[in-house]
Amino acid sequence: MIIIDISEPLREGVATWPGDTPYRFQLNWTKEETGSVNVGKMEMSIHTGTHIDAPYHFDNEGKKVHELDLSLYVGPCRVIHLLDLPSIGAAELAHFDLGGVKRLIIRTDSWKDRLQFPTSFTYIRPDLAPFLQERGIQLLGLDVPSVDLPDSKELPAHHALHQHGVHILEGAVLNHVEEGDYELIALPLPLDGADGSPVRAVLRK
Numbered sequence: 196m197i198i199i200d201i202s203e204p205l206r207e208g209v210a211t212w213p214g215d216t217p218y219r220f221q222l223n224w225t226k227e228e229t230g231s232v233n234v235g236k237m238e239m240s241i242h243t244g245t246h247i248d249a250p251y252h253f254d255n256e257g258k259k260v261h262e263l264d265l266s267l268y269v270g271p272c273r274v275i276h277l278l279d280l281p282s283i284g285a286a287e288l289a290h291f292d293l294g295g296v297k298r299l300i301i302r303t304d305s306w307k308d309r310l311q312f313p314t315s316f317t318y319i320r321p322d323l324a325p326f327l328q329e330r331g332i333q334l335l336g337l338d339v340p341s342v343d344l345p346d347s348k349e350l351p352a353h354h355a356l357h358q359h360g361v362h363i364l365e366g367a368v369l370n371h372v373e374e375g376d377y378e379l380i381a382l383p384l385p386l387d388g389a390d391g392s393p394v395r396a397v398l399r400k
């Protein structure tokens with residue numbers, strides 16, 4: 196079985212949202228100290244690397260991670276390429292046949308240097324949300340850190356997707372992924388009350 200890892204490695208220096216908590220892993224206890232085991236601890240923002248957003252991230256009334264339907268994050272998906280566009284809305288997807296697709300992953304290649312938080316990347320226009328809902332798409336995955344521009348406070352794409360029943364997977368690594376149909380696995384951790392979760396996201400051919 197071929198497994199394609201589409202997850203950003205979490206390591207010191209991994210790009211974070213400007214000003215957000217840096218990623219840190221360290222051994223709290225070493226094998227020498229305990230006489231038996233190494234024991235690590237980590238600190239990170241929920242929105243670092245490959246992660247899903249719970250609606251609570253941008254809506255105080257929205258579902259938190261422990262309330263999400265896990266079946267969204269496991270199952271058939273379609274990967275398409277829409278490379279290096281400034282933004283993506285319904286017009287850019289109009290010529291794709293997306294019948295029967297429940298999970299859509301878009302490779303943009305617009306986050307050029309994955310070591311840095313990008314100054315510009317492909318963002319989602321809100322009119323994509325009703326377009327996806329009409330086609331039965333419930334999960335949208337992307338290789339960018341946010342579906343909205345980084346300086347946006349209104350988060351129009353996040354809200355429009357949420358209003359149309361589309362859940363969000365961000366920060367996937369897709370530069371090695373061909374267009375086609377796969378099985379996606381990108382399960383959130385059982386984080387009680389959280390606004391999102393890092394995921395180990397993989398595609399199975």
Ligand SMILES: N[C@@H](CC(=O)c1ccccc1NC=O)C(=O)O
Pocket residue numbers: 212215240242248252340341342347348365
């Ligand atoms: N919406 C972005 C994250 C985001 O907006 C953000 C993440 C961390 C710290 C601040 C953020 N936005 C602040 O306005 C995301 O979903 O990952």
Ligand SMILES: [Zn+2]
Pocket residue numbers: 241242246247248252340365391
């Ligand atoms: Zn996020």
Ligand SMILES: [Zn+2]
Pocket residue numbers: 248340341342353363365
């Ligand atoms: Zn987001």
